[in-house]
Every structure is written in C-alpha cells, then in structure tokens.
Amino acid sequence: MTPVTTFAGRKVALFGLGGSGLATALALKEGGAEVVAWDDGAAAVERARERGIATADLREADFSEFAALVLAPGVPLTHPVPHWTVGLAKAAGVEIVGDIELFCRERAAIAPQAPFVAITGTNGKSTTTALIAHVLREAGRDVQMGGNIGTAILSLEPPSESRVHVVELSSFQIDLTPSLDPSVGVLMNITPDHLDRHGAMESYAAIKERLVASAGLAVIGIDDAWSRAVAERREGPLVRVHVVPPGLAQGPASFDGLTARDATVIDGEGRVVADVTGIGSLRGAHNWQNAAVAVAACRAVGLSDDAIQAGLRSFPGLPHRMEEVGRRGAVLFVNDSKATNADSTEKALTAFRDVHWILGGKAKDGGIFPLVPLFDRVAHAYLIGAASDAFAATLEGAVPYTRCETLEVAVPAAAQAAAASGAAEPVVLLSPACASYDQFPNFEVRGDRFRDLVRALG
Numbered sequence: 001m002t003p004v005t006t007f008a009g010r011k012v013a014l015f016g017l018g019g020s021g022l023a024t025a026l027a028l029k030e031g032g033a034e035v036v037a038w039d040d041g042a043a044a045v046e047r048a049r050e051r052g053i054a055t056a057d058l059r060e061a062d063f064s065e066f067a068a069l070v071l072a073p074g075v076p077l078t079h080p081v082p083h084w085t086v087g088l089a090k091a092a093g094v095e096i097v098g099d100i101e102l103f104c105r106e107r108a109a110i111a112p113q114a115p116f117v118a119i120t121g122t123n124g125k126s127t128t129t130a131l132i133a134h135v136l137r138e139a140g141r142d143v144q145m146g147g148n149i150g151t152a153i154l155s156l157e158p159p160s161e162s163r164v165h166v167v168e169l170s171s172f173q174i175d176l177t178p179s180l181d182p183s184v185g186v187l188m189n190i191t192p193d194h195l196d197r198h199g200a201m202e203s204y205a206a207i208k209e210r211l212v213a214s215a216g217l218a219v220i221g222i223d224d225a226w227s228r229a230v231a232e233r234r235e236g237p238l239v240r241v242h243v244v245p246p247g248l249a250q251g252p253a254s255f256d257g258l259t260a261r262d263a264t265v266i267d268g269e270g271r272v273v274a275d276v277t278g279i280g281s282l283r284g285a286h287n288w289q290n291a292a293v294a295v296a297a298c299r300a301v302g303l304s305d306d307a308i309q310a311g312l313r314s315f316p317g318l319p320h321r322m323e324e325v326g327r328r329g330a331v332l333f334v335n336d337s338k339a340t341n342a343d344s345t346e347k348a349l350t351a352f353r354d355v356h357w358i359l360g361g362k363a364k365d366g367g368i369f370p371l372v373p374l375f376d377r378v379a380h381a382y383l384i385g386a387a388s389d390a391f392a393a394t395l396e397g398a399v400p401y402t403r404c405e406t407l408e409v410a411v412p413a414a415a416q417a418a419a420a421s422g423a424a425e426p427v428v429l430l431s432p433a434c435a436s437y438d439q440f441p442n443f444e445v446r447g448d449r450f451r452d453l454v455r456a457l458g
Contacts, residue, residue, distance in 0.1 A: 001027055002158040006105045008032030011065050013058055013094075015085045016072020017044035023152035024070055024099040025053045031106075036061060058085055063092035071096055073148075073172035079199045098176025099154050100147065100169060105179065107159040114159035114183075115301045117166045118147075119293075120174060120211045121188025121221070123343065128188060128290045129168040130318050131282075132297050135311030136164055139303050148173060164301055171198065171207045184300045185215025186293055190226035191343065205230070219296040221289055222257075239296040243289045246350070258296055260288035265295050273305050274312060280324050281317030284351035320447035322348055325454045331418045333454045336431035337447030342370045345433040349374040354423035356380050356414040357399075358407070361434030361446075363387035368394050368433050375399050379426065380417055382410040386438040406439070407446070411453040428454075 004027045014025050017039035025048060028035045038058045039045050045055050063069075069089040076083050077096065089096050107114055119129045126149050133145040144156040147167035159165060167182075174180060175198075190205050198204040205226045212218035212230065219239045220231040231240055240257030258273075259266045265274035265288070276282040276291045291312055298308045317323055323335040334352070339345040341364045349355060349371060359368065360383045367390050381401040383391055388403055395401045404410035411428070418426035430450045432443075440446040 001030060002103060002106055002154050002156060003031035004028045004033065004102045004106055004154065005031040006102070006109055007067055010034065010067040011036065012068050012070060013037075013061065013063065013066045013085070013089070014070040015039065015058060015083070016075050017041075017048045017053075018072060018074070020099055020152035020154075021070075021072045022048055022051065022053070023155045024102065026051060027099075027102070027154035028070070029053065036066075058088065061088075063088050063094050066092070066094050069094050069096045070102065071098055071176055073098055073170060073176060076197060077172075077175055079197050096176065097178070098173055099152060100167070100173045101177040101179060103153045103159075103165075103167075104177060104181065108179070108181075111159040111161055113161050115161075115164040116159065116182040117164065117184040117186065117297050117301065118169055118180070118182035118211055118215070119167070119186040119188070119297075120169045120171070120208055121186070122191045122208075123347075124188045124286055124290055125168050125186075127287070127318050127321055128186065128293050129166055131290055131294045131312075131315055133166040134315050135294055135298050135308055136166065136301070136303065138311040138314055139298075139307040141301075141303075169211060171204060174207050174210050177210075180211060181214040181216075182211070183216040184219065184297050185212040185217070186219045186297060187212050187227055187230060188221050188289070188293065189224050190230075191224060201226075209233075217296075217300050219293055219300075221293070223289075241289060241292045241296065243285050243292075245285055258292045260285070260292040263288060265292045274309055276312055279313060279315065281315050281322070282312065283322060284347055286347045286350075287322075320443060322351065323447070323451075325451050328415065328454075328457055329419055330423070330425055331415060332425055332427045333415075334427055334429045334431075335447045335450050335454075336429060337436070337443045337450060339431040339433060340364070340435050340443055342366060342368055342433045345431040346371060346374065348429060348431040349377050352427045352429060353377050354379050354418075354421065354426045356382065356418045356421075356426060356428045358382045358384065358404075358410045358414055358428070358430045358450075359432050359434065360385040360387045360391055361432045361436050361440075362438045363390055363434050367391060371433070372398070379421060379423070380414070382414050384410050384432075384439070385434065387434050407449055407453060411450065412457065415454075415457055 011034045014037040142163040149168040244261035263277040320338040325333040436446040
C-alpha cells in the first residue's frame with residue numbers, strides 16, 4: 001500500500017467503493033486522513049464498513065468541511081451529466097481528484113525523482129504497460145504495475161528512487177489527475193472512444209494529451225492525426241514512434257524517433273535496436289508499435305538495448321489478447337476475447353492467415369463491416385450470440401460461415417475444419433468483435449470458457 005500522507009489531519013469525501021475506491025479509502029486512512037465514504041451500492045458500503053472505513057450518505061454531508069472529493073474514475077465528472085457529488089463539491093469550492101492524483105502528490109512529497117512510467121491510448125495500452133513492466137522485471141528492476149490494468153495504484157508499494165511504477169491510465173483517470181507529471185509519458189494513439197463521457201472528440205483528445213504534456217520524456221505514436229498534432233505541440237524531450245504497415249518497404253526518408261517495420265524497431269540512424277520476429281506474443285504491426293514504445297520507455301529508465309531485447313523475447317503476452325492457448329497438430333488456437341469491437345479484431349485478423357474465426361456477441365455500432373478488406377484471410381466463420389443475423393448478412397457471399405450460437409458448438413467445429421484444411425498453420429481464432437454481455441458477464445469469462453473448451457479437445 002501507498003499511504004496518502006498529503007491529506008493527513010484533514011477530512012476527505014470519497015465516492016465509489018469498488019476495488020480502486022476501497023483501496024483509496026484505506027490508503028487515505030493509513031496516511032492519517034479522516035475519510036467519509038459512500039457508494040450507490042449497499043454491498044460496497046458494507047464492505048467498506050467491515051474494513052473500518054467511516055461511511056455516510058454524502059447527500060447529507062456538509063461539503064464545506066471537506067478538503068477534497070475523491071471520485072472513482074467510473075463516476076461521470078462532466079458527461080453525460082456530472083454526478084451529484086460533483087455538483088455538491090463545486091458548490092462548496094472543494095477540489096475533485098482521483099486516486100492517481102493522490103499517488104502523484106505522494107510521489108512529489110516523498111520521492112519526486114522516483115521513476116514513473118504512465119501509459120495511455122485508445123488501443124494497446126494494456127499490452128504495452130504489461131510489456132514495459134515485464135522487460136524491466138526481467139532486467140532485475142523493482143517494478144510496481146497497476147492503474148487501469150488491474151491493481152489499484154494505491155495498493156502498490158510507495159514510490160522510491162529504486163522502484164519503477166508502470167501505470168496504465170484511462171481517460172477517466174487522467175481527467176481526475178491535474179498534477180500528472182510522469183518521468184516517462186506514453187501516448188499510443190487516439191481514436192474515437194468514450195465520447196459519451198467526454199462530450200466531443202476534441203475533449204477526449206485534450207484529456208489524453210495531458211498525460212504527456214508535463215512528462216519528463218514523451219513517447220508518442222504518430223500514426224493518427226490526433227496524436228501527430230499532440231507531438232507537434234510537444235516542447236520538451238520527445239520520442240516519436242512510427243509504424244510502417246506490412247507490405248510497405250519504406251518508412252519516412254528521415255525520422256528522428258523509432259520506426260517499427262517488418263517486426264523490427266529501427267532508430268533514426270537506421271540501426272535495428274530490437275527484433276520481435278518469431279515472438280508469438282508480439283505478432284502483428286500493432287505489437288511492433290508496442291515493442292518500439294517499450295524500447296523508448298525502458299531506455300529512458302536506464303536499460304540497455306540487449307536487456308530490452310531479452311525481455312521482449314520472454315514476454316508471455318496478456319490473457320485474452322491474442323493469447324496463444326496451444327496447438328493441436330498444425331492448428332494454433334488463439335484467445336482474443338478482449339477484442340470487443342471491429343478495431344480490436346482488425347489487429348488479430350491482420351496477424352494471421354487461414355483463419356477459422358469465431359465471432360459474435362452483443363454487436364457494437366458498425367458491426368464487422370470495417371473488416372471486409374480482411375475477409376480474404378478468413379477460411380470460415382463461426383457465428384455465436386446475438387449478432388449472428390447481422391454478421392451473417394455482412395459475411396454472405398464473401399466468407400463461408402456456420403451458425404453455431406454458442407462457443408460449445410463453435411470450438412469443436414472450428415477445430416475439426418481447421419485440422420482438415422491442409423493449411424500449413426491454420427488458426428482457430430476467438431476474436432468476437434462484440435461485447436460479451438449476451439452470453440457472458442465479461443470478456444474474461446468468455447475467454448476462459450474458450451480456453452477450457454480448447455484444452456478439452458486434448
């Protein structure tokens with residue numbers, strides 16, 4: 001735990017008692033603050049009480065007594081409408097912050113030079129966060145990884161100059177962190193997302209930009225217009241990362257950052273500084289970018305290129321994100337359950353050929369129509385869930401498909417067809433391009449079920 005001492009002796013309101021909220025309340029209490037917490041869910045309030053956290057309905061509280069309102073990142077700050085606690089805090093002139101802000105203030109107070117690598121982006125931030133943390137650990141560094149990737153930041157050990165915090169941040173978390181100043185700030189990309197919570201693309205992009213604006217070193221992917229504009233505005237130290245798509249022989253004639261091309265990372269002098277050829281957990285051009293970003297971030301905290309390369313080669317990947325579950329004969333089984341929209345599935349289809357594609361669930365806007373240019377990579381599609389009719393209409397005449405309804409039917413059907421295909425390395429790929437909520441509580445449960453069904457094949 002990182003005790004939050006910067007509010008010692010003061011009274012703090014906290015709303016949202018999920019995993020990160022409860023961890024924040026405990027860290028504030030441990031640091032000497034008087035915490036008054038609340039949540040809309042009675043069970044969450046009861047769990048907090050059992051851990052010794054004082055609770056009270058904040059609707060009835062006197063906000064003038066509070067030094068701050070600590071808001072969970074899932075609670076609306078501005079859109080579609082501010083949460084009722086936000087209105088009460090603003091009316092009383094009380095600042096509104098999140099758990100990342102509390103960490104940043106604690107770092108500034110006790111170890112301002114502590115290495116702090118913060119990663120954001122619309123896509124790829126979880127894999128990149130895990131990759132950077134893995135490379136640093138493999139090199140013998142004391143690493144604490146958390147934030148949006150799973151472990152609440154205040155549940156991690158406190159910052160120190162001998163310890164590296166590698167933290168994934170969502171736009172919601174950044175919005176609640178006014179003093180965000182990582183030693184290395186990473187912006188992967190910016191594409192439309194969460195606009196219901198930010199109001200407009202311009203607002204969303206501006207929030208993402210804040211992560212790199214005050215960073216000691218900014219590492220920015222420049223392959224989309226929004227991120228390129230952020231890089232152009234950056235005045236401090238900067239590493240630009242550019243990805244050359246497969247099939248294009250050349251990148252820019254001259255480039256002062258890192259170029260990811262043909263599974264290699266190339267510096268501004270044309271030298272190959274990292275190579276991910278044959279690393280199954282880093283397949284595809286999107287993972288070339290992840291590797292290039294890891295090179296830049298790990299160099300910045302003192303690792304050699306040799307140490308970085310060793311860490312890249314042993315990276316196991318993330319569960320549910322192009323996770324190689326195993327092989328059965330020539331057939332490779334890949335769990336990409338985290339691909340809940342077409343943009344995410346595009347990365348997987350680009351990485352493989354001879355694909356026996358399991359897809360479906362609760363469809364997102366646009367369905368799978370953006371994936372039509374990649375249909376030539378698909379040998380057969382296996383439809384599950386509520387999106388079956390809509391997806392069948394898109395596939396009709398372009399890709400042969402089977403309506404399977406459930407994973408229990410789709411997995412053995414795809415495995416049998418892939419084994420009989422005669423392809424050198426056919427792939428059974430679960431990459432649903434859909435949310436899971438029609439049949440599963442979340443993508444993790446869906447991916448776990450796929451993994452179990454594959455293992456049951458023998």
